[in-house]
């Protein structure tokens with residue numbers, strides 16, 4: 001029996017609200033969920049249940065230290081060795097890790113998504129393909145405002161305050177500069193069908209070649 005091929009690891013970065021999740025969803029739909037293992041960096045936010053709720057609100061969630069990146073790297077290594085992993089489930093309304101996990105089986109393609117995934121060299125080195133979703137800040141802010149109120153239990157005032165105090169300055173310091181590491185930059189995110197056609201075709205070509213040589 002030949003050894004199974006090492007999975008291909010694709011990183012999808014970009015600012016908050018840029019359309020990363022939409023890009024991931026499109027790839028899952030078009031390539032097939034059964035062929036892809038997904039790891040959102042968001043799931044690896046540190047648990048803040050030891051802090052009173054008021055203190056949690058003061059945390060800078062856009063600084064690289066707020067995420068347990070070592071655990072994400074460990075999970076990528078295990079998936080690359082064809083071992084399953086249990087991914088934490090993060091609660092954005094309470095800023096805590098829940099007691100649940102999501103069991104992720106190893107697949108030929110590993111998709112990793114997050115605002116800061118190209119920042120730390122050790123994580124950046126894991127990616128075979130690096131994609132940056134590039135969307136203007138005003139559009140990203142409007143999308144975030146709508147999403148955080150509907151899905152993350154926030155008020156308009158809290159979204160604006162957080163954006164001005166931490167999200168925007170951290171984006172300029174830690175996210176935007178990592179665009180230079182990208183192999184592919186997708187303007188306007190998940191509905192850019194021309195760019196997504198090219199990414200999907202590349203993945204299909206890789207999987208197809210394996211199928212033919214199997």
Ligand SMILES: Nc1ncnc2c1ncn2[C@@H]1O[C@H](COP(=O)(O)OP(=O)(O)O)[C@@H](O)[C@H]1O
Pocket residue numbers: 014015016017018019020021022023143144147188189190191192
């Ligand atoms: N190209 C687009 N045009 C319009 N709305 C979009 C587009 N891409 C994403 N959205 C919407 O914007 C919001 C944020 O997108 P999402 O993919 O979750 O961004 P991210 O994962 O980068 O934070 C979602 O409500 C999504 O439906």
Ligand SMILES: O=c1ccn([C@@H]2O[C@H](COP(=O)(O)O)[C@@H](O)[C@H]2O)c(=O)[nH]1
Pocket residue numbers: 015016017042045061062091092094095096114115167
């Ligand atoms: O407890 C938390 C943890 C994170 N955030 C914010 O989430 C975004 C990243 O998620 P996207 O889906 O890429 O928007 C980041 O900007 C953090 O500020 C939070 O608000 N609360």
